[in-house]
Amino acid sequence: MKTIKGPGIFLAQFAGDEAPYNTLEGMAKWAAGHGYVGIQIPSWDLRLFDLERAAESQTYCDEVNGVASGAGLAVTELSTHLQGQLVASHPAFDTLLDGFAPPELAGNSKAWAAWGVEQLWWAAKASKKLGLKAHATFSGALAWPFFYPWPQRPAGLIDEAFKELGRRWLPILNAFDDAGVDVCFELHPGEDLHDGTTFERFLGVVGDHPRANILYDPSHMVLQQLDYLAFLDLYHDRVRAFHVKDAEFRHSGRSGVYGGYQDWIDRPGRFRSLGDGQIDFRQIFSKMAQYDFAGWAVVEWECCIKHPEQGAAEGAKFVREQIIRVTDRAFDDFAGGETDAESNRKILGL
DSSP states (O other), X not given: OOOOEXXXXXXXXXXXXXXXXXXXXXXXXXXXXXXXXXXXXXXXOTTTOOHHHHHHOHHHHHHHHHHHHHTTOEEEEEEEHHXXXXXXBOGGGXXXXXXXXXXXXXXXXXXXXXXXXXXXXXXXXXXXXXXXXXXXXXXXXXXXXXXXXXXXXXXXXHHHHHHHHHHHHHHHHHHHHHHTOEEEEEOOTTSSOOSHHHHHHHHHHTTSOTTEEEEEOHHHHHHHTOOHHHHHHXXXXXXXXXXXXXXXXXXXXXXXXXXXXXXXXXXXXXXXXTTSSXXXXXXXXXXXXXXXXXXXXXXXXXXXXXXXXXXHXXXXXXXXXXXXXXXXXXXTGGGOOOOOHHHHHHHTTO
């Protein structure tokens, strides 16, 4: 068994225009000051990282790793959540997604979809140059407007959507395979890959591609009322990245998993800072150890109540206390003895 690495922190929710949040060096020192030993970098944020340059320059990637190591950190993964969303999106979201791509591509969904694909190709190259083994992203959503079967869906609609999703992602998965890096889809409402069933359907259209894997985030499973512990029993062999994020679901007589179009603070299901929600992280970390997860435990802070600085400060300590140093011996070794085939046959009376 392997001991999970961490605590790491995803920088996306903390980056800003003021120091120390506007440079990678500043954020690395900030993260280290809170007790983190790893950082997950949002590759779309030019204040922190130049993805195109990283794809082409080993020197630049060495500099990025140097900034991290200089603060006592490692880069855990790159993230292309925004770019991945653009790889496949239903036209209903065109206006909403304009802000995910460069301003000059606004209003041109085909252009920003092509840009998203190019960004993923760059991320594969950059991840290899940085020495990373996993990459965090979203799948995008062609079928999401039809997630509820009313009005009644025509036969074959979802099959066609997933075939197209597979067609778009297969070359990207192959590029990551060439780089030796796993693509870890965060299973998330608003994405076509949002639970185990949709992930299985995706595997079916990409030929069970070995680089098609999962970023496990139990908070999104709580909001869907999915058994997040049983999920690990089913899919642990595909879990290659881990967001440590808390959540709660407060059953209500007024609204349910769909949230009633309410703001986050009023929804029955909402994200919370680590330790403030309902997720059983002791069981999660136990299962991660049991199933030999060798990656990083990365805090993703999202909370509609607590200040992010408090959430970040508490998060490192929380994760550190959950990490299990795996055993290198069986607890009952003291009662064992030397065995061989002949002895075993004798014990069996043979």
